Amino acid sequence: MTAEARYQTLRVRYQHPICVLQLHRPEAQNTINAQLIADISDVLDACEESITIVVIEGLPEVFCFGADFAAIRAANGQPAAGQAAAGPEPLYELWLRLASGPYIVIAHVRGKANAGGIGFVAASDIALADDSAAFSLSELLFGLMPACVLPFLARRIGWQKAHYMTLSTHPIDAAQATAWGLIDASEANSEALLRRHLSRLRRLDKTAIARYKRFSSELSRSLAADKPLALAANKVVFSDPRNIASIVRYVEHGIFPWESA
Template identity: 35%
Template structure:
């Protein structure tokens, strides 16, 4: 499929989705959100893809909402704004619930909706120079959708600080709070992310990754008793999966297994 605002490529079981509006600092608008949804759905359905890397072209990862887009929102009806909000909601939820692991490679600032994208990825590696934050309250908007995911990710207290102040934080502080996975020097990040993605492809069962990701995203919605029961059921189901049989056989026979 041809895209206007993103780049999409697949190599060595890794799909790379690149925000491609560098002249606009990869700012989000309705068309870009729609293309991102299409690209993630394509990667989800492609059996040749095991891991997805999300990054931005140019100096910024994503600067939030496009200015023209923000102006359009002012004249939309409530119904139009609700439909538009649900598109972004669907993108965030699809990334969060996707059966495959999504890695954010952040080589520039990630602000507002851009930081939202980082928030819903499974792993995120960020250059030291990048700043991250949710600045919506500073323009009379609210970080509504991302709040749902951020509270789950870093807890209520830390989420309150970021969402209510609207302050940008350094990559180092974002790592300390648990917002991102790690800070990686700019000269090393491309190779580092490739190594992590390749490791997931070769060293971990696709079924195990899928089930573990789903379990992590589900247990917070359940009681302790329900979570443990679900975990026990998933444990039993996974033991009967072909991947588990292969993995245990390779371990017992001291064989190197390439997934």
């Protein structure tokens, strides 16, 4: 059963255990303002307990074009209302929540992803795109820098490629983004690509996803330093009675965890 929720800046539909969150500011190229951040945060609150997959997508022509410059201009060159006091932290915290929260986050990109739009892609667990997608960091053209984007982007594609995208300010296409690892998979029909991923990912257990996301976000990428964390996580999952029961059922009856007895 599908349920829908409408926000000022989003279109949201739930089909358990999936939440599809569409950025919907067509009049502003899906740019980011304080309301968009607040609306997405509210949706994620609703996803904490039972949703296992959050799909973030935009419009066919534009995924997200970054900061809302029109709102900044309307505030006479000062940060837009609601952003002045909070600064960049709410957006960074939102991306951190996507990267480490107890759900699989899929970015489904069509059209342009620029500046802060790259932040949503880089913070996602899986990024899919169609052949129309284009990715760019335009901040330096305006004397700015993608300061909050870079930690997420460098984690995904490496420092030098993130550095190059920042300095060149030139868009890369879906093929290049896939080759660099910014996008995990792309094809002409990204809707079909998304459906194939969802059909497999929806089998995963909420507890397993939450444990894995927490573990992966804590890794330092140092083999020696991560040893205690890895051993502790391994002990937790192999001592969980539900996991042991699933293993025993598979060994004895050949039934996978998502299958009915």
